[in-house]
Amino acid sequence: MGASGRLGLAGFVATAVTFGPARNGYGLFLPEIREEFGLSTQMLGFIASGLYAGYLAALLAVGLLAAGTGPRLPVLVGLFSAGVGTTLVAFSPNAAVLAAGVVLAGTGAGWSWAPYNDAVGQKVPASSGDRVLSVISTGTTFGITVAGLAALAATVYGLPWRAAWFGFAAGALAAAALNAALLTRGPAGAGDVKTVGWPGLGWFWCPSSAPLFGVALAFGVVNASYWSFAADLVSGVAGSPPAVGPLLYVALGVFGFAGLVTGEAVDRFGLRRTLAATLVSLGVATGLLGLAPGSLPAVAASAVLFGSGVMFMSALLSVWSSAVFRERPSTGFSAALLLFGIGSIVGPAFVGAAADEYGLGTVFLFVAALAISTALIRPAPEGDVHERGPCER
Numbered sequence: 001m002g003a004s005g006r007l008g009l010a011g012f013v014a015t016a017v018t019f020g021p022a023r024n025g026y027g028l029f030l031p032e033i034r035e036e037f038g039l040s041t042q043m044l045g046f047i048a049s050g051l052y053a054g055y056l057a058a059l060l061a062v063g064l065l066a067a068g069t070g071p072r073l074p075v076l077v078g079l080f081s082a083g084v085g086t087t088l089v090a091f092s093p094n095a096a097v098l099a100a101g102v103v104l105a106g107t108g109a110g111w112s113w114a115p116y117n118d119a120v121g122q123k124v125p126a127s128s129g130d131r132v133l134s135v136i137s138t139g140t141t142f143g144i145t146v147a148g149l150a151a152l153a154a155t156v157y158g159l160p161w162r163a164a165w166f167g168f169a170a171g172a173l174a175a176a177a178l179n180a181a182l183l184t185r186g187p188a189g190a191g192d193v194k195t196v197g198w199p200g201l202g203w204f205w206c207p208s209s210a211p212l213f214g215v216a217l218a219f220g221v222v223n224a225s226y227w228s229f230a231a232d233l234v235s236g237v238a239g240s241p242p243a244v245g246p247l248l249y250v251a252l253g254v255f256g257f258a259g260l261v262t263g264e265a266v267d268r269f270g271l272r273r274t275l276a277a278t279l280v281s282l283g284v285a286t287g288l289l290g291l292a293p294g295s296l297p298a299v300a301a302s303a304v305l306f307g308s309g310v311m312f313m314s315a316l317l318s319v320w321s322s323a324v325f326r327e328r329p330s331t332g333f334s335a336a337l338l339l340f341g342i343g344s345i346v347g348p349a350f351v352g353a354a355a356d357e358y359g360l361g362t363v364f365l366f367v368a369a370l371a372i373s374t375a376l377i378r379p380a381p382e383g384d385v386h387e388r389g390p391c392e393r
Contacts, residue, residue, distance in 0.1 A: 006183070008135040011116045013178055015139030030229065048348035049349040052344035072179070079112065081104050083176060086168040087101070088105075089162075149246070155243050220346070220347060228348040237294035259315055262315035272379055276375040285309060
């Protein structure tokens with residue numbers, strides 16, 4: 001197997017584990033966790049915010065580790081974190097151990113994302129790089145689908161929710177073994193990477209970057225709020241089928257594959273129209289759950305719109321940051337991810353605190369309004385993006 005095949009397979013499996021059950025399994029099993037530990041919605045929101053804080057901390061730390069060791073070590077750290085974290089959740093005797101496991105599992109996604117981008121840039125021919133990265137990113141939707149199916153199986157066969165987390169832990173350790181076998185040891189060679197110092201804060205701020213960072217922040221709020229509480233919202237309606245939460249996640253994962261055509265959509269309709277349509281889709285999807293969490297057609301439509309919209313939006317942030325920061329796109333994208341991470345921490349904490357006062361459905365309508373209003377933020381016209389990027393001096 002060539003370098004492209006090894007990286008594609010290893011990255012697909014790692015992304016499926018870390019961005020699937022390790023990061024999103026908490027929201028999927030929130031109804032069962034609430035019932036067993038007797039936690040308030042506010043406390044559940046704080047735990048979810050801690051999960052995304054762990055993800056952000058790992059995302060910021062991975063650059064320091066990968067620079068000296070290469071991608072293999074941080075990826076393995078991320079997968080072992082996911083494995084140990086999901087094991088702690090499976091065995092958790094109290095809410096404190098549960099929270100620690102959730103946060104530790106969530107760091108796995110932060111550790112394992114950036115190293116694959118670097119590895120593909122170093123080891124894969126430029127003509128194949130986009131295809132390999134596409135394969136790796138598809139692991140997210142696959143992992144979410146598998147997590148939903150695991151929860152569905154536990155529901156159908158009457159297994160305890162912890163049984164699914166044992167399965168998640170086994171999957172994380174198997175993924176770690178596979179990546180240990182497929183990824184090469186040691187840092188990249190001196191000729192593989194161009195070393196450039198981190199720019200000052202002033203480099204990031206300009207009229208074209210402000211809309212990018214604003215959308216990234218709002219998307220973080222909407223994204224984390226939905227993943228943290230959607231299953232709890234639809235499962236909490238009187239008379240709802242026990243399998244509605246797991247089925248929601250399965251549908252979210254399946255329709256996430258629509259994100260693979262983001263590039264074609266931007267080429268055909270332009271960044272502005274594609275971005276606005278995606279944000280409106282996310283807002284409508286969130287609003288449908290807020291208005292009619294007990295309606296199966298509304299839940300299904302929400303899954304279609306959000307599953308496809310969230311993957312579109314993730315790709316659009318990359319495309320947009322590359323247009324704004326053409327000379328150093330990875331640095332600009334990292335800044336956008338930082339704002340996304342901050343929004344992801346704020347979102348669940350806000351939803352959890354406000355839901356105890358106003359109800360979870362009402363708060364989802366607030367989040368929906370944020371997504372739709374964010375669609376009014378417009379990127380710089382494509383014609384204004386010059387060769388060096390509009391933010392670069």
